[in-house]
Each structure stands twice: as structure tokens, then as C-alpha cells.
Amino acid sequence: MATVEAPRGLELLEQLGKTNDGKSPLGCMQCGLCAASCPLGEAMKFPPRKLILQAAAGNLDKVLADPSLWMCVACYTCSLRCPRGIELTDGLWPALRDAAMQQGFQPPAELQETFQNVFKYGNMLGRSPRQRMEWAKDLDVRVLDLSKEPRPVDVLWLVGCYPSYYPRNQPVARAFARLLTQLGVTWGVLGAQEKAMGECDRMAGEEGLFETLVEANRKVLDKQDFRKLVVLDPHAFRALQKFYPRYGAWYPVQHYTTFLAERLEQLKPLIARPVEAVVTYHDNCCVGRRCSCYDPPRSLLQLIPGVKLVEMARNRDNALCCGGGGGGMWLDSHIVAQGGTRLSDLRVAQAAATGADTLAVSCPYELARFEDAAKVAGVEGRLKVRDIIELLAECMDLGERNVS
Amino acid sequence: MSAQDVLVVAEIQRETLGDVTLELLAAARGLATATGGQVVALVLTADGARYAPALAAADRIVVIDDPLLAAYSPEPFVAALQEIVAAEQPRAVLIGATSIGWDLAPLLAARLNVPLVTGGKAIQPDGDALRVTASFCGGKMLAEIQVAASPAIVMVLPGAYRPSSEVGKGETERRQLAAPLSDAAVRFDQWVLPAAGDLDITQQEILVAVGRGIQQKDNLELAEGLAQTLGGAVCASRPVIDQGWLPPTRQVGKSGMTVKPRCFIALGISGAPEHIEGMKDSDLIVAVNTDPKAPIFDVAHYGVVADVLDLVPALTEALKRS
């Protein structure tokens, strides 16, 4: 085997301290706030503080070999609360996972398959890149495919893998296309040239795969002329905002909630009807705790007449993650096998407890996760899961049913 | 044997004549009737005469008794086959696309330097040549192939033909090989049977089968839920078994079990021939797959283009209500 020298734990931790990712892990004082905050902390053999403890004590191999290493869902709660400011989520976990794979330790099989799918096809679903515009088939508004007709646009909209391919998410993409058109913004998409931004792969430890995506994506983006990128996926937002600039690939980027919240005055005239619903909003981790962004989604919901907004007990920086980040979308089996719980099950119960009839989300993973969880919790009949775009579309007559 | 005869290699494993042999005899009968030749079954095993009654569909049953043929090994089997075929020069040699067939057919073709076609679904004479319809690319593509030389070797897919009730002349003859068989490099040691204790899916009336479309081990729960509601059991195609999500005794297909339940629900299974082989005779087949062109829809009675993860919970609910 082309040998990669096993890093000593201390060296790895020292190296982490030298990156942009916060303070050195060697400053950890073992307070345990991370383990106590982690929604899966009790089920982990090595919660963050123990990862540092064991790595520093020369037991790195034990840590790298343990299934516990694949339980983090990148919710950022530990990093937010760490009194020493250590970058656990963005620094420690991916670095250890990367080291594990480089040493030949195998990640869970489902995760391997998504890495291979992203590498081969540019999306974790394993769908052909040529079908990336499937969501736009027979759409009633014009979609400018910049890969075929490059021209300057205000907004280059990165649709995302789930909205492009996954049936439950495709109506969200279609509604957003109609909304952008109504706003009079010049916009376009990358069509078959669009690939995953790679945030989940990076957080799951595939730094090499992430780099190939940065290289491929910047080549495509640098050929286009646009004022800003708008994304539906908070993970893509996080990648473009925080990690791509490290490679010199900097683009102005907004998550759709921020983009729309800046245009409330233009959205108001589009409102055609009320939506009578008691809505609770789930703060996703990437456009939420990780960048302290909580108000734009709420301002959009409050724009809709008929919507009554109620908050879950755990909201904003204290929201409970749906469990889909950091590779979590494909780690449910693994997490459950280690004695953890599917976080989406817990979160849906929290949403139902507010008495809301609608759980509003703004991350593509959450539609699938929360709808499944609602079935498991038996609240499917009385709690609908909707993306904010779907609620806006309903009040503006831009949804599927409303279009003649 | 004349140049119009069709030779079928009878397959015997663990003292049982494989179903595929009867299918091959039907294929051979169809071909031989058109060429005006006879159907000849070749039995390669020790004490082969006892299988003659089961081979009544053949005109001639050639039995070679040799201790080196008592247990399977490619070299003596191919050597025996080669001698018989070279001496008799039939029009065609039909071999099942089975674990043994996948060894014998190509090795024989190489030794005799004659043409070989795999994935055979239908065979007709075409003047002096043969026309074979062959399936490949995981069942997603067909080829019409013309084979000019004789004998031509065709590997026939299990299930491509149905056994016929026609009875042939059924004459048995014992043959001695001119060249004695020698010791082989590959020697049979023992059969390894699957661990007992899990349920026998071949005895189930209702099977819920999962394939790659199930995506995560966790999602097996959905299939279990559906199976429980119907009073059936869960089984799987090869990729799921390879991952270790279910034991090998739950595998349906070429290397797994052949099942004929009253109802077979295929979830996220594309329908490659190796899998179809194991379930095509189910009374009622309902298939769910996101690909409208999945070959499974060619054997299913009812099909749905949908994501398994969405449809199965809805189906389980609908069944509970009814």
C-alpha cells in the first residue's frame, strides 16, 4: 500500500490550531459542554471532548477506528457553545474523518456510495447529470440555461441536487422559478453543468472530493457573468460562504430566505390570497446557528396573511438539528445502530407539540426527513411539512395547482 | 448424432436434475424439429443412467460414467464434453446460463474454436446458420445474432423457455470416452450449506423484495412493516445481500433462492436477469421503481414509477385500513 504515515494525535491537533478554524483544540479544558450540548452526545463513545482527550493522549488510532466517528451531523451546537472557541464542527470532525479514511478505516457503506455518486455524477443521488434539468420539464416560465446560452444575469441560481432530481423537492424549484420571474430579476441556471457544492462531503471527511468539486465548480462559475449566487440549499450557502474562499474561489452568495427578505416590498404586491395556517419554523443549522441568521425566514412567513407564527421551545440558536448534515442524511442506520435516535423524529414531536398545523422549513433535506418522521410519529394527518417557498407560492398563486 | 441434432448438456447438482435442463430440452425440441434432427441429452456424472426417466423429452440420452465426473470440476467435464461434441458434430450445443454453464460453455467454445452466444432467449435456424436473440446489459438490451459455424454453442437463460410435455424417443446409451479423464487442478471438496435458523423464503406465500432502491439499511423497516401487514417476509436482490443487510438465505436470484409465491412485491429492484430468474414464476408481481424503463416491468403484472420510500408507507397504511 502506498503508505501514508499515521499522524500522531498531537500533531493533528496542533495542525488544526494553525488553520482559520478558531482556536487550537489543545486549548480544550475538558469542560464537557460540547458533549452535553450534542444531541447525539450520549450515544457517542467519543463526543468532542473525548476525541481531543484521546487524540492528545496518543490513542488516535482508537478514535479513528471507532464507529462513533461517524455520528456527528454537523449541527454546530458544540462549536457555538465551546468556551474556548475551538472549531469542532468545521475543523476537528472533518479532519479526523479524513485521517480515518486515509488510514483505510471504512466509513459506513451508505456514505461511501454517496461519495462515489458525487464523484461520478456530481450529485449524491446517483442520477445522470444529463437529467439535471428534469425539474424544469414543461415549466410554464422560461428557464435560461446558462451552460447553453451564457449571458449576464443578476442572479445565477444554483438549484441544488434534491430540488433538481427528488420528486418531493421539484415543486419547490418550480415555484421559485416562477417567483424569480415575477420579481423581474434576470436569472439563469447552470443546467447539466451544475454539480453539488460539496459541503456535506467536506463535513463527512472527504476533503479530496470537496477539492475536486471546488475546482470543477469554479471553472464553470468563472465563465459566467452574474451579480450574485442564490441557493436553495443552506449547505451550499455554507460551502460558498466559508470554505470556497479558502481556495480563492469567492462569490457573493445568498440563501434564498435572505435574498427574498431583502425584497419584502416587491413581494407584497404579489400576494393574492391568505393562507390560513398555524406555522412553526424550524431553524436549519447552516442558515441559522452557523451564521446567526434567524430573522429573514420569519419575516417571509409573517408576510403571508393568515399565517400565525408560533415558536418551538427550542428555536433560533437553540434549535434541534434535523440530523441531515455532515453526511447524516445517509447515516440514520449507522446512528441508530450505535444507540442514537433519528433527530428528525424528536424535532417533529417538538413541532407537533406547539399545536401548529404546518412545519415550515428552508432546507431541501428537511422536507423528506420531516415528512418521514411525521409518519413515524403518527402526526402526518395534522402536521404538514412545507418549504417557505411553497407557502409563499400558495399565497401568490405560483404553486403547481394554481397554474392553469 | 447427425449434423442436424441438438445436444443439451444436462445439469445435475447435489443429485438433482436442474429445472433448466428441462427448459433446454424444450428449446432443443423446437430447434431440432425445424432442422430435422434429434434431441440428445448428455449426462456427465457418475451413475448417470438413473436420470434417464427425467430426460424423457430427449430422443437419445448419452450417459458417461466416470468416477472423475462424480463431483463437479471444470476440466474433466469440459474434456468429456469436448470429446463427445467433436466426435458427433451436432448443429448446436445448448447449455444453461448457470454457475456450471458459465464455466463449461466458454471453455468448450475455446477448445473447439466454435462460436458461442450468451444470454440466449430464443433460437431459430436461419438457413445453414442459427439466429439467436440474446439479452445483455443487465436485461436492458437485446441483440439478434447470426451464428454461421457449426456446432454453435448457446448459453440459454433460465426461464427463457418453458419445459414442454412432449416426450421423445428416450433411448439411453452408455458411452466410454476414448481418452481417459485425468486429474484436475480444480477439485471439489464439499458443499457449504447456508446456516439454518432463518426462515425459508421459498415457503412464503407473500414476499416483499428490496433492491438498491431501498438506499439505506434503516429503510428495511419500511419493507418489514409492509411484509408484516401482509403476513409475508422480506427478501432481497443481490446488492442488498452483499452489503450484509440481510442473510444470504434471503437472496432471490441466480445465486440465491428461486421463489414462486402468490405475491411478489419488488421494491427498488431494476430486474437484471440474475434476479428475474429467481422470481419470474410468482403468481402476482407488483414492481415499484423510479426508472420507467427498468426491466422488472417486463415481468411484473403491475408497475408503479415511484420512490419506494414514499410509496411503501402509503401502501402499508392503505392495507391496514382495508
Place this chain on the structure above:
Amino acid sequence: MKITVVVRQIPDLIEPLEIDSSGTAFDLGSASFIVNESDDHALEQAILLKEAGGATVSVVALDFGDIDNTLYTAAAKGADRIIKIALADETPPPPRAAAALYAKAIQPLSPDLVLIGVQAHDELDGGLSPFLAAALGLPYVGVICGVKPGAEQGTISVCKEFPGAVMARLNVKLPVVLGIVGAEQPPRYVPVARVRAAMKTTQFEEQEAATAAVGPAVSICRLYPPASGSHAEMLAGSEDEVAARIAEILAQKGLVK
């Protein structure tokens, strides 16, 4: 033990394959290529034997499709030597003819064990694995799912798959060619960073195009996809509508308790 592994690229079926204007061959111009799955298993089996002790692994491949990525991945997994054979034409010859190309490259390696996937989905005139054995003049057995060192020197113990999850354990004297259907564990994952590192340190041994054998002819008269969905009655509608319809069908057949 000297092990040689053959790995192949085959057209990816994620998109339907285009048939060219003659109707008798594929138009591979717009196709993408992937490693043949059972060859991946063959490589994994070889690496497992190497890790068990005392084996060297050489990988032989035709220069076609995305083979470079497959070969660098093989290097990252631990292959000791990588031999890449140039092609005289644009596409590889069919398996029976290709056997001669591979045999020419493999003969000088004098392997004790040749591992190759038992099947590839683009094969019509037989599997490469047994024809390769014939071209090398070596014994062959296929549909193998496990390889272990044998009780005696110069032998291995292998498992051949049969229906019903039954296996036959066979004792095999080396040298031999095995058609692998599955390794003892699924092919391991190697992170992209390791493959990229291999790109910097691995040297392929490039060999010239050899002439393919001319085997007995099978001529393809026509290629066509099967009439899709011609058999099943397709049910459409919302999940709930379809679910209700299926429940109805099952109830009608007396299958619902």
C-alpha cells in the same frame, strides 16, 4: 504468490445506450464509462490476499474509458504494478478476441493466480475470464466468491456459488484463473485524496497495442431495447391513489388478511 488482476471499463447504463446508424453496434461517443463491478471485486480479493501475507498484485487493463482513474485507485488500494495496454482501435474488441491481448501482457508476469470478474454486462459472445484462461493455457473456474490460501503449498481454497445460497468449496492447484463474482468483503473505499496522491507517485507500464485474435464469427444483425413496460399494467396517480389501488388488487386476490 504472484497475483494478476484484470480490470475493465464498461459503458455506464445510467443513460440508455445509443445504437449507431447501422443498428448493429453501440454509438459510444456520448456514453460514460465505469469500472466493471465484478472486476472491482476481483481487485478487492487480490488486495485481501496481499494483506493476509506474501502476495504481490499486478493490475492489467486496456487503455479505454475512464481507466486511468480506476488504475490510480487500484494503486492507492495497494496494487504493486500497473500495466496499461494501448488499443489499436477506438473501442476494445469483444471478450473472445480481447483474451489474446490480455494474455500477451499477462504471460511474462508468470502469475500464480489471475483474478478477473466473471461477467461484464457488455459481453455477448462469452465471458472474458474463461477465454483468458484458455489463451493462457491455464485451468479455470468461475462464479467464485471467496479465495483463501489452501492447506498445502501451492494450493488455494475457493468457494463457487450455486443457487439457494449454497456454495461448493473447491481445492485448487496453482496456477489458475478465477472468475470472481464477489470478494469476501465489498470493495473498499479509498478517499479521493489518496487517489490523487497515487497520481503523483504511480508510474503505469504502458504497452503497445497488440493484435486481437480473430475468433469464430458471431454477427450482430440488430441491437434493440426490449419493448419497455409492455408487460406490466402501470398504475399512475398520487401515492395514496396508487397505494389504494394496489391494496384493492391484493384484496381481490385474497391476499389481504
